[in-house]
Amino acid sequence: MLDDRVLQVLARLEAEDADERARGVPAADRSRQVARTTGQFLFSLVAPMNDCGVLELGASRGYSTIWWAAGVRSFSGRVLSLEHDPRKAEDWRRNVAEAGLGEWADLLEGDAFETLPQVQDVFDVVFIDAEKEDYERLFGLARGKVEPGALIVADNVLSHVDALEAYSAARQADPDLVSTTVPLDRGLELSVVLR
Numbered sequence: 001m002l003d004d005r006v007l008q009v010l011a012r013l014e015a016e017d018a019d020e021r022a023r024g025v026p027a028a029d030r031s032r033q034v035a036r037t038t039g040q041f042l043f044s045l046v047a048p049m050n051d052c053g054v055l056e057l058g059a060s061r062g063y064s065t066i067w068w069a070a071g072v073r074s075f076s077g078r079v080l081s082l083e084h085d086p087r088k089a090e091d092w093r094r095n096v097a098e099a100g101l102g103e104w105a106d107l108l109e110g111d112a113f114e115t116l117p118q119v120q121d122v123f124d125v126v127f128i129d130a131e132k133e134d135y136e137r138l139f140g141l142a143r144g145k146v147e148p149g150a151l152i153v154a155d156n157v158l159s160h161v162d163a164l165e166a167y168s169a170a171r172q173a174d175p176d177l178v179s180t181t182v183p184l185d186r187g188l189e190l191s192v193v194l195r
């Protein structure tokens with residue numbers, strides 16, 4: 001599950017992220033990865049599940065992917081990550097391979113609005129972590145890739161409350177979902193699909 005290879009890559013990515021923030025590297029050039037405790041939470045969601053399929057919208061350099069992939073690998077799951085920045089995609093491939101998780105995670109490079117409609121699979125868990133103004137449209141696309149019982153997780157709903165309060169309100173008002181804002185780190189909206 002969380003072996004030394006995984007832990008070492010996670011620790012390196014955390015150190016690189018902290019260093020880039022300290023140096024004031026512009027956001028577009030940073031990994032913008034989830035906090036470690038959020039990574040642990042994502043891992044916890046899928047580690048007990050059998051054959052779990054995760055769709056990740058916004059992969060960056062693979063930090064959250066590594067948590068997801070480490071979680072699903074015990075019980076034969078898979079992760080599909082979407083990323084449109086070629087530099088991030090290159091780093092993603094290197095980091096996921098170095099963590100020894102290449103067998104459990106694939107990268108689909110390109111704009112999610114173009115690549116996702118071509119994906120034929122159905123997923124158990126979807127993670128939305130791309131640009132905030134795109135969450136609503138990404139949710140709409142992801143909604144067609146899940147069945148009842150699936151979980152859709154959106155990050156940053158509290159750190160970017162102005163941009164995302166409408167996202168959370170819409171999910172919580174939807175009778176076809178049970179949706180809860182989890183106040184962990186930057187805030188996660190967890191939406192379970194009922195029908």
Ligand SMILES: C[S@@+](CC[C@H](N)C(=O)[O-])C[C@H]1O[C@@H](n2cnc3c(N)ncnc32)[C@H](O)[C@@H]1O
Nearest residue numbers: 032033034058060063064083084111112129130
């Ligand atoms: C917040 S970062 C993701 C961080 C990552 N989930 C992690 O925790 O390690 C958002 C990423 O989404 C990517 N992105 C934004 N819009 C996208 C789109 N339409 N299609 C694919 N990737 C996109 C950005 O290039 C960026 O790398």
